[in-house]
């Protein structure tokens with residue numbers, strides 16, 4: 417079985433960081449950017465000069481500045497779901513930070529409904545399921561983050577599935593964002609949290625204290641036996657993004673995913689950002705196969721085991737289970 421044919425589930429993928437390069441070139445030209453095609457690509461993708469998450473996050477400046485209209489948000493989302501479908505992704509949760517798309521006067525309703533519209537259009541055309549996760553940002557004000565949670569409630573199960581906390585983890589400690597998840601709990605909104613990437617054990621510990629069942633990355637749990645034990649015992653799903661982890665230097669040397677998997681940690685393999693990281697999900701899976709002892713069956717199992725953690729209905733979860741069970745017995 418070729419890795420491209422494996423039915424995939426994506427739990428951790430950023431919209432702006434996965435903008436289609438041809439669309440970005442088109443938008444940059446429309447906006448009068450004085451950049452060659454090569455320079456645009458350089459603005460969108462990390463290179464050897466990236467040594468930490470802060471360097472990595474610089475690559476979001478151009479896509480964010482381009483994605484400031486309803487049409488572009490819709491088209492970019494549509495293109496991403498289409499691309500994922502072509503990679504045999506059967507279900508994807510795409511995340512983005514609505515607050516970053518208001519530079520040219522869009523209101524939050526317009527931002528969020530444009531993304532939902534692009535997704536729904538793709539879902540109607542292609543055999544792919546999924547939804548949107550709204551990111552609160554570490555560099556946003558408390559008021560803005562609480563506003564995002566309220567908008568997540570407004571669009572919950574109408575395209576939006578959950579809330580996330582993203583941004584510079586090394587600069588803004590996770591423990592300071594309890595207020596986001598308190599409100600999520602009050603409003604019955606599911607959530608995931610970026611933690612254990614640029615910051616270590618204390619960040620993971622705060623995220624777990626906030627009651628999350630999923631961690632964006634979480635890989636730095638290997639630095640502490642107690643926190644690792646907690647992740648295993650509390651059955652936390654780690655949304656792992658190997659290529660991105662090497663680029664941000666959250667991981668140096670061998671990636672801990674095989675160690676985590678063989679010690680019973682639930683993991684889901686993702687790219688984080690197709691464009692910023694210059695990778696796609698098929699190549700990410702291929703890298704895992706080439707650099708670890710995991711097999712295609714293990715990757716299928718990772719997808720299967722992540723289903724209960726998806727922010728979707730039982731009906732869709734059953735459907736995904738059936739698709740993957742069929743595949744396992746091919």
Ligand SMILES: [Zn+2]
Pocket residue numbers: 428430582610632688
């Ligand atoms: Zn991420």
